[in-house]
């Protein structure tokens with residue numbers, strides 16, 4: 452039987468960068484392909500070719516065995532191929548329902564608005580029960596998580612052509628663990644109905660949960676394709692490359708964090724550290740205040756959109772005159788990147804005052820700084836003077852992280868900073884955070900990946916803009932966090948140890 456889609460020997464270069472080199476992939480009916488690889492491996496580029504966004508330099512694309520010589524986004528749409536891009540593509544000034552019309556141009560004519568409202572509401576209800584999004588809300592007012600939910604729902608919505616292949620490029624990167632589970636459960640249901648899916652993620656846990664086939668890319672090449680049932684984490688991490696033995700072993704044990712976590716002080720130790728700041732919570736909060744000590748890492752947890760980002764933003768506003776603070780923005784495309792500036796300029800931005808010499812920027816110093824971080828966290832670019840948009844999503848995220856860490860800030864606020872970052876880099880970043888804390892820096896780290904909390908000295912769980920629970924590192928458990936995320940103020944669940952369940956996002960970094 453013909454594959455639904457067949458990509459044969461696809462190559463694509465951006466100037467000197469060979470993003471794809473003779474890559475082939477056959478996607479069968481009802482298959483869910485997990486596509487994995489390090490940041491800059493070429494995954495998004497390959498999917499952009501399949502979605503008709505980029506034309507390939509060479510190679511063949513066939514659908515149901517029919518080779519297509521002229522291919523475009525419109526042809527892909529007509530063939531039932533939909534894509535949820537890593538950088539969300541919704542129009543912020545339009546409502547949710549209006550965005551559905553942008554996604555599906557066939558939604559027009561008399562009564563289009565009511566039809567759009569009904570369609571998107573039904574699709575959101577079907578995937579994300581209890582989503583709380585109104586079709587008339589302006590997308591600009593939604594949180595990043597809600598925007599990601601809307602974009603996913605738009606892609607699944609059928610207006611005229613049935614959906615046959617859905618490409619999801621890191622669809623859970625901004626979703627909390629519960630919402631991510633809703634999505635993977637829904638995908639499972641749709642696969643049974645014959646839908647084909649390509650699922651890109653750096654969270655191997657959810658790749659194994661969701662996919663029946665796995666493809667691994669490395670440096671623009673396809674290096675492995677196999678049934679998911681025949682693979683394990685070690686095999687994937689090894690195939691992705693650049694993993695030293697130590698890291699592979701950690702992944703296998705789902706304890707990649709153990710080495711650094713062992714360095715994490717327990718609550719008794721932190722209480723010996725001087726308090727850097729204390730933030731009072733609104734009246735009615737079960738935990739009255741959040742305390743941040745010097746040289747400690749404080750984790751913020753809970754379902755997305757429960758006030759964690761607002762706390763970070765408010766802290767920044769409140770303390771920026773008194774403390775040296777750096778902020779790693781959560782929505783990099785909207786709040787973090789200067790897309791037309793060079794990578795070097797984006798990186799050095801927070802260090803300009805330190806680089807100033809008699810009112811001018813010391814360019815040699817800036818070059819040294821950016822060269823050091825280029826190397827240190829392996830930003831994949833041939834030239835740091837290229838503009839920011841030439842980087843893959845995960846590499847852009849590394850730049851934002853480097854911007855904060857390379858600065859003189861005593862306090863670093865991080866809004867889900869590992870979004871889209873690959874496994875190896877994450878392990879390096881975890882080590883870096885712990886090392887910087889040991890030198891006396893403080894971190895407040897909101898994360899949607901529960902297992903990252905094991906790097907934090909203390910965790911605060913948020914629910915409806917209040918803190919329902921605070922946990923020292925040794926008290927952490929998936930059950931307690933989930934219970935508190937839904938408002939329980941004393942978690943009675945028996946702990947199976949930190950994050951033993953390895954759900955979609957919990958335990959998924961390895």
Ligand SMILES: Nc1ncnc2c1ncn2[C@@H]1O[C@H](COP(=O)(O)OP(=O)(O)OP(=O)(O)O)[C@@H](O)[C@H]1O
Nearest residue numbers: 465470490491492493494495496841842843844845
């Ligand atoms: N528009 C562009 N201009 C120049 N280079 C680009 C462009 N888009 C991608 N690249 C380069 O192509 C390579 C592959 O990038 P791609 O976005 O496909 O990686 P990826 O595997 O999706 O990474 P990530 O996991 O970080 O999203 C990278 O080296 C990237 O810098």
